[in-house]
Amino acid sequence: MTSLPKPRGRLSDAVLLALRELPEQPVERIDAEPESDDDAAITLWTLHELHYRGFDEVDDRAEWEPELLRVRRRLEERLEAALRERWPGVPDGLDLQRDFFDWVADHDGPSIARHVHTAATRDQVLDLLRVRSVYHLKEADPTTWVVPRLPVGPKAALVELQFDEYGVGDPARLHAVLFAQGMEASGLRADYAAYVDEAPAEILEQNNALSMFGLQRRLRASALGHLAAFEATSSMPSRRMAQGLDRLGFPAEMAAYYTEHVEADAVHEQTALRDICVALVAEEPVLEADVWFGAWACLDLEDRTARRLLSGWGVAA
Amino acid sequence: MTRPATRPDVVMCPGGPMLLRGDHVVVDDDGVSHATTRPVSAVCRCGKSASKPWCDGTHKVLPPKLRP
Ligand code: FES
Numbered sequence: 001m002t003s004l005p006k007p008r009g010r011l012s013d014a015v016l017l018a019l020r021e022l023p024e025q026p027v028e029r030i031d032a033e034p035e036s037d038d039d040a041a042i043t044l045w046t047l048h049e050l051h052y053r054g055f056d057e058v059d060d061r062a063e064w065e066p067e068l069l070r071v072r073r074r075l076e077e078r079l080e081a082a083l084r085e086r087w088p089g090v091p092d093g094l095d096l097q098r099d100f101f102d103w104v105a106d107h108d109g110p111s112i113a114r115h116v117h118t119a120a121t122r123d124q125v126l127d128l129l130r131v132r133s134v135y136h137l138k139e140a141d142p143t144t145w146v147v148p149r150l151p152v153g154p155k156a157a158l159v160e161l162q163f164d165e166y167g168v169g170d171p172a173r174l175h176a177v178l179f180a181q182g183m184e185a186s187g188l189r190a191d192y193a194a195y196v197d198e199a200p201a202e203i204l205e206q207n208n209a210l211s212m213f214g215l216q217r218r219l220r221a222s223a224l225g226h227l228a229a230f231e232a233t234s235s236m237p238s239r240r241m242a243q244g245l246d247r248l249g250f251p252a253e254m255a256a257y258y259t260e261h262v263e264a265d266a267v268h269e270q271t272a273l274r275d276i277c278v279a280l281v282a283e284e285p286v287l288e289a290d291v292w293f294g295a296w297a298c299l300d301l302e303d304r305t306a307r308r309l310l311s312g313w314g315v316a317a
Numbered sequence: 318m319t320r321p322a323t324r325p326d327v328v329m330c331p332g333g334p335m336l337l338r339g340d341h342v343v344v345d346d347d348g349v350s351h352a353t354t355r356p357v358s359a360v361c362r363c364g365k366s367a368s369k370p371w372c373d374g375t376h377k378v379l380p381p382k383l384r385p
Binding site (some may be wrong): 162164236271 | 328331334335357359367374377
């Protein structure tokens with residue numbers, strides 16, 4: 001059961017009120033500007049959720065309500081503009097297939113996994129699991145939007161990768177379910193979006209960028225670049241997470257989620273790059289810049305989240 | 318529509334693992350058998366994985382001349 005989040009400012013207030021009043025009250029024009037990044041991020045997260053699982057107290061027709069789509073578009077433009085302003089552009093002289101992994105490795109951002117591995121307290125890890133659950137409980141879903149928008153080669157390769165994410169047809173092995181089992185075993189709530197009110201804007205922006213890349217066909221190649229960077233930064237950090245969880249005495253189910261990702265993502269990073277991104281660019285060369293943009297966005301948004309969480313714990317990033 | 322290229326079952330990734338598509342049993346250095354469990358599996362070729370015989374991404378932190 002998913003409930004609406006708490007508002008974080010004028011705009012989210014207006015949108016949440018409109019959602020609650022549907023279908024009895026038509027949505028009036030909403031012109032409020034977001035008061036803060038938090039206000040913008042929680043509003044966009046809520047509007048995106050209408051395309052996934054919806055909310056108990058909201059009429060399902062809200063998904064295609066024109067005024068809400070207009071607000072969503074305005075917020076997506078704001079998010080994309082902020083990303084593009086920070087983006088240094090396509091890296092000079094690099095070949096996507098040959099240089100991608102080294103480019104990712106050269107990106108030296110703050111690492112939450114390293115902190116969890118050696119130094120984090122139990123409470124810090126509980127904080128982390130709660131806010132990461134906003135994504136992990138719907139892991140892989142945003143990228144599934146992209147499937148029908150691809151030529152056959154990258155499409156088949158993406159479905160092969162997603163099939164593994166979705167547990168090879170076994171619901172008990174679905175990655176989102178492994179995470180939920182870990183949450184429950186750790187004494188946390190495993191229901192969808194249970195902790196969204198605790199998530200800082202940076203976490204919501206990570207989720208929102210993924211949903212935006214997935215939902216907008218124009219940005220399909222960025223969704224896949226994001227996927228390639230995400231997979232390429234997963235195996236070794238997942239190992240550190242699993243060891244950190246063991247160090248702190250977390251239940252085996254929680255570490256198992258991360259252990260699964262060590263080997264799974266060592267495969268996925270290869271196929272996401274070679275069979276999906278490189279294959280797509282071979283067919284549609286104009287999309288290469290978008291692949292790099294999506295990959296960079298993945299690293300940038302994770303850096304911001306890491307800095308936010310680490311500084312909240314009083315750890316130098 | 319042109320006929321898609323045939324998909325390989327075994328792929329050598331430059332500097333990285335060997336990908337295996339489908340179900341296989343891999344015997345490691347010590348003679349122990351490991352069955353694949355996923356649609357595609359990555360077999361370590363650099364010798365440095367902590368999850369051998371499977372790749373765990375360690376090859377990426379090796380200097381280029383030590384990568385497969
Ligand atoms: S080839 Fe990847 S860890 Fe050895």
